[in-house]
Amino acid sequence: xxxxxxxxxxxxxxxxxxxxxxxxxxxxxxxxxxxxxxxxxxxxxxxxxxxxxxxxxxxxxxxxxxxxxxxxxxxxxxxxxxxxxxxxxxxxxxxxxxxxxxxxxxxxxxxxxx
Amino acid sequence: xxxxxxxxxxxxxxxxxxxxxxxxxxxxxxxxxxxxxxxxxxxxxxxxxxxxxxxxxxxxxxxxxxxxxxxxxxxxxxxxxxxxxxxxxxxxxxxxxxxxxxxxxxxxxxxx
Numbered sequence: 413x414x415x416x417x418x419x420x421x422x423x424x425x426x427x428x429x430x431x432x433x434x435x436x437x438x439x440x441x442x443x444x445x446x447x448x449x450x451x452x453x454x455x456x457x458x459x460x461x462x463x464x465x466x467x468x469x470x471x472x473x474x475x476x477x478x479x480x481x482x483x484x485x486x487x488x489x490x491x492x493x494x495x496x497x498x499x500x501x502x503x504x505x506x507x508x509x510x511x512x513x514x515x516x517x518x519x520x521x522x523x524x525x526x
Numbered sequence: 527x528x529x530x531x532x533x534x535x536x537x538x539x540x541x542x543x544x545x546x547x548x549x550x551x552x553x554x555x556x557x558x559x560x561x562x563x564x565x566x567x568x569x570x571x572x573x574x575x576x577x578x579x580x581x582x583x584x585x586x587x588x589x590x591x592x593x594x595x596x597x598x599x600x601x602x603x604x605x606x607x608x609x610x611x612x613x614x615x616x617x618x619x620x621x622x623x624x625x626x627x628x629x630x631x632x633x634x635x636x637x638x
Contacts, residue, residue: 416569443624453613455570455628467624502569511619511626512558512577517569 416518435503444486462509532629545603549616556618
């Protein structure tokens with residue numbers, strides 16, 4: 413039973429399109445995150461939500477809009493996709509907003525922009 | 527000051543050898559230092575973590591050494607196995623900031 417699950421696993425699309433990635437966690441955690449991992453494997457936080465409220469927005473272009481319908485779900489919608497958006501996007505969760513907590517990651521969504 | 531510098535970028539070790547990955551930080555407010563292991567096609571998974579009130583933490587073959595005065599910490603993998611081949615990330619966080627700062631990753635390959 414997967415703890416943090418993301419869909420889709422792969423996403424190939426044209427520049428300029430709009431796409432969404434979904435994330436669900438069944439750990440009962442309060443806090444969820446989106447990370448971007450570039451081609452050099454560098455992991456950078458994008459957003460964090462705690463109990464459906466946005467607590468971190470790391471100067472991400474406003475083409476990226478996260479939405480948390482409940483604390484078990486955090487989706488990421490991306491408008492007007494650009495070549496530079498090609499990356500692996502990871503969802504993660506932790507028990508609370510305290511950063512000194514282990515984070516549990518999903519297996520990622522590999523986004524390729526043609 | 528928010529950076530965590532990780533080295534080496536890649537590492538090749540013989541089976542049974544010791545793998546050592548180092549990280550350095552500047553921000554003295556950091557108070558939690560986890561290490562994550564990532565296999566190809568998978569998300570990072572917590573391996574071991576340490577807080578600055580101890581200088582060493584061991585879990586099985588994995589040990590974190592922490593030097594508060596030097597602002598450095600390292601991961602030692604004893605008796606390295608081919609199954610340990612993965613990318614390893616150090617990270618740091620401070621209470622109240624709600625986020626990790628990750629190192630740039632080390633790709634470890636253990637030869638059979």
